[in-house]
Amino acid sequence: MAKKVIFLDRDGTLNIDHGYVNEAKQWQWIDGAIDACKRLQDAGYALAIVTNQSGIAQGMYTVEQMHKLHQYMNAEFEARGVHIAMIAYCPHARNQTDCDCRKPKIGMANQIEAKIGDIDYANSWIVGDKEADLLFGKTAGTHAALIRSKYWEEGKLSAQPDLIVDSLKQATDSILSSRA
Ligand SMILES: [Mg+2]
Numbered sequence: 001m002a003k004k005v006i007f008l009d010r011d012g013t014l015n016i017d018h019g020y021v022n023e024a025k026q027w028q029w030i031d032g033a034i035d036a037c038k039r040l041q042d043a044g045y046a047l048a049i050v051t052n053q054s055g056i057a058q059g060m061y062t063v064e065q066m067h068k069l070h071q072y073m074n075a076e077f078e079a080r081g082v083h084i085a086m087i088a089y090c091p092h093a094r095n096q097t098d099c100d101c102r103k104p105k106i107g108m109a110n111q112i113e114a115k116i117g118d119i120d121y122a123n124s125w126i127v128g129d130k131e132a133d134l135l136f137g138k139t140a141g142t143h144a145a146l147i148r149s150k151y152w153e154e155g156k157l158s159a160q161p162d163l164i165v166d167s168l169k170q171a172t173d174s175i176l177s178s179r180a
Pocket residue numbers: 009010011012013017128129130
C-alpha cells in the first residue's frame with residue numbers, strides 16, 4: 001500500500017534557522033518539534049526530511065559535516081522513538097543547471113519514493129517555512145503547511161497553502177484533527 005509521508009523541511013521547521021547550520025553546536029530544536037514528529041509517526045505517517053543545502057556547493061561546509069550533523073539529529077530523534085525514513089538533501093547551488101533536487105523541484109521526493117516505495121501524495125504533507133517548500137508540495141501533489149517566517153509574506157505567495165501555521169507543532173495539531 002502506498003505510504004502517507006510527512007515531508008519535513010529542516011532549517012526553520014525542525015531547528016532554528018541560524019543560516020547555514022552545519023554543526024551540532026548550532027543545532028537548536030524548535031520547541032515541540034520532536035514531539036510533533038512522534039505524533040505524526042504514531043498516526044501512521046512515514047517521516048522524511050527534504051533539505052536544501054546549498055552551503056555545500058558554496059564550500060561553506062562539506063557533505064561529511066552535514067552527515068555528521070544529521071547523525072546527531074537522528075540520535076536525538078531515535079532517543080525519543082522517532083524514526084526518519086530518509087534524509088534527502090540537495091547539495092547544489094541555487095542556479096545549478098544539473099540539479100533536479102533543489103526545492104521547489106521535487107527530485108528529493110523521487111529519491112524518497114525510490115527508497116521507501118510508493119507514496120500516497122494526495123494524503124501526504126509538506127511542512128516548511130519557505131515558498132519553495134509550498135511549491136514543492138504543489139508540484140508533488142501533497143498538502144502543504146507553511147510556517148510563518150521572514151522568508152515570505154501573505155498575499156505575495158504564488159500558490160495557496162492548505163495551512164498557515166506558526167510551527168510544526170501547530171501544523172501537526174491541524175493535520176491530526178482534520179483526519180480524526
Ligand atoms: Mg526552512
